[in-house]
Amino acid sequence: MIHFATLLERLLFAPRRNTKLAWISTWLTECPPADRGWGVAAMAGDLDLGRVKHGVVRALARRVLDEELFAQSYDFVGDLAETTALIWPQHHDDNLRPNSQAPSLEDVVLTLQGASPDEAEDHLAGWLDRLDVTGRWGLLKLVTGGLRVGVSARMLRLSLAEAFGKPVEDIEEIWPLITPPYDDLFDWLEDRAMRPSAEDRAVFRPLMLAHPMDDAMAATVSPGDFLVEWKWDGARVQLASAPDGVRLFSRSGDAIGPAFPELVEGIEWQGVLDGELLAGTPDAVEPFQHLQQRLNRKKASKTLIRSRPVFFRAYDILFDGKTDLRPLPIEARRDRLAEVIRMLDHPLYDTSAELRFSGPGELDDLRAQCREGGLIEGLMLKARGSAYQQGRIKGVWYKWKRDPLTADVVLMYAQRGHGKRSSFYSDYTFGVWTGDGPEKQLVPVGKAYSGFTDAELKKLDQFVRTSTTNRFGPVREVAPTMVVEVAFDSIAPSSRHKSGLAMRFPRFASIRWDKPAEQADTLETLKALT
Amino acid sequence: MGSADGIDQWIRPGPNGLEVNAGARFHIDALRASECVVVTHGHADHARPGHGRVIATPETLAIMAARYGENFTAEATPLPYHQDMVLGDTTIRLVPAGHVLGSAQVVIDHNGQRVVVSGDYKRKADPTCTAFEPVECDVFITEATFALPVFSHPDPETEIAKLLSSLRLFPERCHVIGAYSLGKAQRLIALIRQAGYDQPIYLHGAQQKLCQLYQDLGIDLGELKPATAGEKGKPREDLAGQIVIAPPSALADKWSRRLPDPLVVMASGWMQIRQRAKQSGVELPLILSDHADWADLIRTIDDVAPAEVWVTHGREEALIRALALKGVKARALSLIGYEDDAE
Numbered sequence: 001m002i003h004f005a006t007l008l009e010r011l012l013f014a015p016r017r018n019t020k021l022a023w024i025s026t027w028l029t030e031c032p033p034a035d036r037g038w039g040v041a042a043m044a045g046d047l048d049l050g051r052v053k054h055g056v057v058r059a060l061a062r063r064v065l066d067e068e069l070f071a072q073s074y075d076f077v078g079d080l081a082e083t084t085a086l087i088w089p090q091h092h093d094d095n096l097r098p099n100s101q102a103p104s105l106e107d108v109v110l111t112l113q114g115a116s117p118d119e120a121e122d123h124l125a126g127w128l129d130r131l132d133v134t135g136r137w138g139l140l141k142l143v144t145g146g147l148r149v150g151v152s153a154r155m156l157r158l159s160l161a162e163a164f165g166k167p168v169e170d171i172e173e174i175w176p177l178i179t180p181p182y183d184d185l186f187d188w189l190e191d192r193a194m195r196p197s198a199e200d201r202a203v204f205r206p207l208m209l210a211h212p213m214d215d216a217m218a219a220t221v222s223p224g225d226f227l228v229e230w231k232w233d234g235a236r237v238q239l240a241s242a243p244d245g246v247r248l249f250s251r252s253g254d255a256i257g258p259a260f261p262e263l264v265e266g267i268e269w270q271g272v273l274d275g276e277l278l279a280g281t282p283d284a285v286e287p288f289q290h291l292q293q294r295l296n297r298k299k300a301s302k303t304l305i306r307s308r309p310v311f312f313r314a315y316d317i318l319f320d321g322k323t324d325l326r327p328l329p330i331e332a333r334r335d336r337l338a339e340v341i342r343m344l345d346h347p348l349y350d351t352s353a354e355l356r357f358s359g360p361g362e363l364d365d366l367r368a369q370c371r372e373g374g375l376i377e378g379l380m381l382k383a384r385g386s387a388y389q390q391g392r393i394k395g396v397w398y399k400w401k402r403d404p405l406t407a408d409v410v411l412m413y414a415q416r417g418h419g420k421r422s423s424f425y426s427d428y429t430f431g432v433w434t435g436d437g438p439e440k441q442l443v444p445v446g447k448a449y450s451g452f453t454d455a456e457l458k459k460l461d462q463f464v465r466t467s468t469t470n471r472f473g474p475v476r477e478v479a480p481t482m483v484v485e486v487a488f489d490s491i492a493p494s495s496r497h498k499s500g501l502a503m504r505f506p507r508f509a510s511i512r513w514d515k516p517a518e519q520a521d522t523l524e525t526l527k528a529l530t
Numbered sequence: 531m532g533s534a535d536g537i538d539q540w541i542r543p544g545p546n547g548l549e550v551n552a553g554a555r556f557h558i559d560a561l562r563a564s565e566c567v568v569v570t571h572g573h574a575d576h577a578r579p580g581h582g583r584v585i586a587t588p589e590t591l592a593i594m595a596a597r598y599g600e601n602f603t604a605e606a607t608p609l610p611y612h613q614d615m616v617l618g619d620t621t622i623r624l625v626p627a628g629h630v631l632g633s634a635q636v637v638i639d640h641n642g643q644r645v646v647v648s649g650d651y652k653r654k655a656d657p658t659c660t661a662f663e664p665v666e667c668d669v670f671i672t673e674a675t676f677a678l679p680v681f682s683h684p685d686p687e688t689e690i691a692k693l694l695s696s697l698r699l700f701p702e703r704c705h706v707i708g709a710y711s712l713g714k715a716q717r718l719i720a721l722i723r724q725a726g727y728d729q730p731i732y733l734h735g736a737q738q739k740l741c742q743l744y745q746d747l748g749i750d751l752g753e754l755k756p757a758t759a760g761e762k763g764k765p766r767e768d769l770a771g772q773i774v775i776a777p778p779s780a781l782a783d784k785w786s787r788r789l790p791d792p793l794v795v796m797a798s799g800w801m802q803i804r805q806r807a808k809q810s811g812v813e814l815p816l817i818l819s820d821h822a823d824w825a826d827l828i829r830t831i832d833d834v835a836p837a838e839v840w841v842t843h844g845r846e847e848a849l850i851r852a853l854a855l856k857g858v859k860a861r862a863l864s865l866i867g868y869e870d871d872a873e
Binding site: 069087 | 679782784786787802804805808811814815847855
């Protein structure tokens with residue numbers, strides 16, 4: 001427990017991802033082997049100590065402190081686990097030195113999994129007496145859930161790969177198959193057993209990702225090198241169908257089937273498809289915003305399914321039945337994909353068409369068409385003859401995005417950044433003009449944190465510091481004098497924002513030191529871009 | 531145990547802070563310019579410039595002179611620890627409080643009754659100032675900065691060990707420690723020296739004057755150097771792996787950009803609360819306080835055995851509740867104007 005509590009504390013304070021990864025790897029190699037799996041599960045959010053609820057911890061606190069004093073303490077600290085860890089009396093008895101007879105993480109998990117709430121309370125009280133304050137905090141964080149130490153499942157897999165010298169791709173691949181305490185994972189990592197197998201199970205397979213292509217490279221592309229498709233503006237999804245079920249996964253591997261039952265029902269075929277989830281129907285694609293209304297839900301009502309239809313536009317096939325097609329060249333996979341979609345004969349499944357072009361000039365023309373209608377983000381270029389590999393492999397898949405939209409906006413508010421940027425005002429809210437004459441005022445339309453160089457950031461920071469007109473907590477309001485050209489992927493009506501508009505991925509394109517603020521764009525101009 | 535009856539007739543909170551009126555009128559740590567003031571210690575919210583007369587320990591007077599200039603008061607009366615001084619119908623005496631160099635409790639005797647004003651104090655060891663001495667009294671007027679059961683300050687040695695182990699783990703990173711300029715900074719340096727660290731320690735400009743004064747008053751802090759000397763704005767690559775001490779406000783300021791890959795450390799009693807420490811962007815919190823923690827506040831009240839406890843500033847509700855549970859009479863004075871965030 002001590003090792004794990006110390007790790008949680010280090011992770012809480014480590015501001016950088018790399019530092020966190022290093023701490024996890026160190027812990028994996030130093031902690032008692034039986035604790036590793038439970039610790040990984042706890043950090044991944046896959047550990048259920050169901051019956052230890054907040055009530056149990058509150059009851060513990062009542063054992064050692066007056067209720068009113070506890071209420072005042074909790075009010076000040078704001079976290080039940082931490083408050084209880086801090087108020088728990090520290091024993092200085094020589095027979096019971098802190099941490100000398102501390103439980104292991106495995107003891108804690110196995111004991112609590114079979115315990116009633118009353119038994120759990122007694123066990124916890126005994127353990128708290130044997131731990132120091134860090135140990136108590138770690139124990140109570142563990143049992144109340146929600147560790148909040150800034151660690152993702154992806155970071156855990158990277159740390160495991162680092163600590164045991166295995167490719168992270170191999171760990172990604174089996175991740176959906178294993179359950180805490182992951183004995184089969186560690187047996188394989190330590191070369192005592194084969195890698196767990198995904199056969200006959202509908203699990204998420206790591207995706208192949210694309211590198212951005214720049215205009216210079218695009219000018220050298222020939223039809224003999226690359227196969228080209230539209231880059232549709234939807235959500236990347238994977239359909240996995242096996243004897244144990246049919247599942248739809250998001251790009252991060254979350255099962256989202258229950259939100260899209262119409263895509264999962266009626267799939268008789270088995271295998272794995274890679275594709276894009278799009279709003280509308282195969283004959284009439286609709287904008288991303290329509291899809292968003294479905295993406296934000298765990299389940300979809302019948303009304304919503306009717307009013308916001310979606311479909312699956314497939315562009316690759318990873319498995320057909322048990323056969324792994326990933327090593328095959330893309331042309332062979334696409335042929336098989338076309339057959340499978342024909343055979344599926346499902347109204348909500350089609351294939352992403354291959355685009356014909358004779359050379360860079362026609363490729364450029366294709367890209368120029370993307371802006372029309374706003375349904376296509378750009379072009380996908382996939383190297384001929386290539387296998388399906390997980391991750392972002394150099395030189396194989398490329399995305400060549402359409403030119404972004406731009407607008408000239410006025411800087412309105414600024415806030416300090418985080419980590420390396422904590423001494424800089426690096427988060428900016430900007431707005432455009434609305435109204436006329438004396439009514440003319442700025443209305444905020446978005447926020448941007450990127451797109452500027454370090455040298456520009458210094459100048460922007462200086463500008464914010466010298467032009468502050470008002471402060472609201474950490475936020476500084478600045479004089480409306482700085483014009484910035486922002487680039488964004490699209491803009492759409494939104495009821496969430498005061499301006500009635502929401503931009504996708506706004507970032508700085510250039511700072512218009514030369515342009516007077518009155519000449520910045522108006523809300524009407526932006527509305528015309530939706 | 532004596533009685534607290536009638537004491538509030540001659541000592542009570544007024545608009546300028548705690549006020550004594552017995553043959554003579556004087557304040558303790560007056561919040562605004564006043565005629566005659568007994569100052570417990572040199573922190574800015576307790577020791578203000580512009581009073582007619584200031585009575586304080588010689589060290590506190592030296593600190594005030596260093597901060598505000600020699601003319602911080604019309605008349606400075608040094609009163610060393612343990613010497614009696616008659617003021618009107620009272621006799622006052624200053625007794626070490628263990629908070630910062632020169633810090634004192636004020637013992638006031640009048641008509642056979644005794645009041646002790648603790649000022650800010652701590653009971654943990656501090657190589658830079660004289661240790662707290664409990665004095666039995668009828669009314670004990672105490673601070674309550676860390677008066678919640680969650681505050682249990684660890685031994686300073688374990689906190690310094692954390693810092694030195696981080697320096698070994700990250701020898702390429704500049705360890706910049708936020709520490710209050712009076713008291714905390716010097717105690718921190720002295721503790722680091724006690725732990726055997728003999729490299730130069732680098733100081734933000736705002737820390738230099740008071741560190742120099744501590745050294746002039748005979749407290750050895752080892753070799754100290756300015757952190758950002760040299761050409762303005764030029765990065766100090768040579769500070770990689772070194773210790774820099776700065777006021778907390780400088781950590782997120784432009785000043786810190788000159789430091790190489792800074793690892794932000796903060797030395798304060800508030801660092802006990804992990805989420806708070808985390809939110810303030812601290813990477814290595816050191817729990818190092820110049821105030822009494824919860825157990826020491828209660829222990830001290832047991833030691834001085836007063837008939838009544840009056841609580842000046844901090845989290846008074848909790849302390850009053852805990853004393854009520856012990857059967858000790860206590861009330862809040864609700865003095866406004868003393869900060870607790872500077873710790």
